[in-house]
Amino acid sequence: MAEQNAVSQKKWYSWYFESNLLYRILIGLVLGVILGLAFKEKILWMAPFGDIFVRLLKMIMMPIILSTLIVGASSVSPANLGKVGIRVIAFYLVTSAVAVAIGLLMGMVFQPNTPLADFAETAGRDVKAPSPMDIVLNMVPTSVAQVIVNEVILAVIFFALIFGIAVSYLRVSPDERIKKAGETLYAFFDGIAEVMMLVIKGIMQYAPFGVLALVAVVLANNGPKVMGALAVVTAACFSGYAIHILLVYCGMVKLLGGLSLRRYFKDAKDPFVTAFVTRSSNGTLPVSMEAADNLGVPKSIYSFSLPLGATINMDGTAIYQGVCATFIALSVWGRNFSFPEMGTIVITATLASIGTAGVPGAGAIMLLLVLDAVGLPVTAGSAVAGAYALILGIDALLDMGRTALNVTGDLSCTAIVAKRLKQLDLSKWSRPAKEQG
Numbered sequence: 001m002a003e004q005n006a007v008s009q010k011k012w013y014s015w016y017f018e019s020n021l022l023y024r025i026l027i028g029l030v031l032g033v034i035l036g037l038a039f040k041e042k043i044l045w046m047a048p049f050g051d052i053f054v055r056l057l058k059m060i061m062m063p064i065i066l067s068t069l070i071v072g073a074s075s076v077s078p079a080n081l082g083k084v085g086i087r088v089i090a091f092y093l094v095t096s097a098v099a100v101a102i103g104l105l106m107g108m109v110f111q112p113n114t115p116l117a118d119f120a121e122t123a124g125r126d127v128k129a130p131s132p133m134d135i136v137l138n139m140v141p142t143s144v145a146q147v148i149v150n151e152v153i154l155a156v157i158f159f160a161l162i163f164g165i166a167v168s169y170l171r172v173s174p175d176e177r178i179k180k181a182g183e184t185l186y187a188f189f190d191g192i193a194e195v196m197m198l199v200i201k202g203i204m205q206y207a208p209f210g211v212l213a214l215v216a217v218v219l220a221n222n223g224p225k226v227m228g229a230l231a232v233v234t235a236a237c238f239s240g241y242a243i244h245i246l247l248v249y250c251g252m253v254k255l256l257g258g259l260s261l262r263r264y265f266k267d268a269k270d271p272f273v274t275a276f277v278t279r280s281s282n283g284t285l286p287v288s289m290e291a292a293d294n295l296g297v298p299k300s301i302y303s304f305s306l307p308l309g310a311t312i313n314m315d316g317t318a319i320y321q322g323v324c325a326t327f328i329a330l331s332v333w334g335r336n337f338s339f340p341e342m343g344t345i346v347i348t349a350t351l352a353s354i355g356t357a358g359v360p361g362a363g364a365i366m367l368l369l370v371l372d373a374v375g376l377p378v379t380a381g382s383a384v385a386g387a388y389a390l391i392l393g394i395d396a397l398l399d400m401g402r403t404a405l406n407v408t409g410d411l412s413c414t415a416i417v418a419k420r421l422k423q424l425d426l427s428k429w430s431r432p433a434k435e436q437g
């Protein structure tokens with residue numbers, strides 16, 4: 001009898017953890033909309049439940065940036081930084097920067113916004129934008145502790161990258177003592193990164209309630225007009241994804257590589273579709289590797305470039321960040337970014353993509369960092385938190401598109417680098433894809 005009770009007790013809540021998180025967040029969004037519209041200011045008591053979610057996200061931001069960036073930078077072995085490494089990394093960084101710019105452009109064209117008037121006091125409106133030189137200068141911290149405590153994101157990123165690169169050198173030192181120290185540091189930060197991933201998983205179990213409360217408050221304060229804005233955000237993101245494929249990837253394959261687009265997409269479509277469905281660059285890795293093999297890329301190149309790309313190259317995520325940051329600025333400040341602010345976003349989002357894990361939803365966490373860098377911190381009770389929650393409600397849909405783009409970017413760069421280094425097996429391009437082993 002006691003045993004039976006234990007089983008039935010476990011059952012009443014276990015359905016929650018066993019059901020798909022995606023659907024739960026979506027249900028949270030829909031319920032939040034309904035409750036907000038139906039009960040208006042009577043629902044405002046829910047606000048602290050949303051604030052808890054925001055505080056939890058903020059809590060993990062700094063440990064995540066530090067650990068994932070240090071692990072990302074220190075996993076590129078200096079031995080791989082030869083001809084291939086430098087080219088691959090340069091391609092990844094340049095295409096990510098272009099992607100953020102396309103995202104910001106889509107923001108300008110589509111103007112996604114929903115004036116969150118009740119929160120107009122949110123900081124930022126009167127802050128003087130720093131000049132490009134100031135942005136570069138401020139990236140170099142004079143005190144590491146200070147920039148971590150004050151959450152000066154770009155400076156923290158800068159330090160984490162330098163630190164990570166130095167660790168990668170320690171790891172290959174001929175001196176056993178130094179090598180061991182490097183491995184210990186790597187294992188330490190890798191451990192923190194893994195712990196943070198686990199913590200995020202736990203926090204996301206609360207996301208449906210957090211999103212429900214945040215969205216209900218936004219709807220209660222602002223009415224139904226916010227829903228149309230989300231459709232515009234989605235249209236802006238997907239237009240950006242399409243433009244990036246057409247301009248950047250097709251341009252690279254055709255113009256830089258002189259290769260057939262038809263032939264390229266015959267094999268590239270498999271990882272594209274897999275990424276779209278799984279929303280994970282890491283999970284798609286085996287399919288991407290098979291596609292690279294079918295496209296005639298030597299294993300020596302793709303076995304380095306594709307795992308690295310799944311970790312540090314996130315063009316779709318970069319576009320999403322450009323669009324969403326614009327949506328939040330327009331909604332909260334009532335104005336778009338100035339050019340220096342856009343410069344900050346391009347730099348931060350490009351560097352943030354290095355720290356974005358290739359797993360579902362990681363880009364939404366990194367968006368917090370980009371927002372912080374540009375003076376739109378997600379803080380409890382702020383308009384930014386409300387706008388952020390709205391985006392989180394449709395994150396699954398946006399994530400599908402951005403992940404598909406992320407893996408296509410890895411594969412395109414890989415094929416082009418192989419072609420330019422004259423290591424691409426062109427015999428695989430003269431026969432139809434189906435015949436390839």
Ligand code: ASP
Nearest residue numbers: 280281358359361362363
């Ligand atoms: N899901 C994406 C990926 O795996 C990362 C993101 O959330 O932007 O590439």
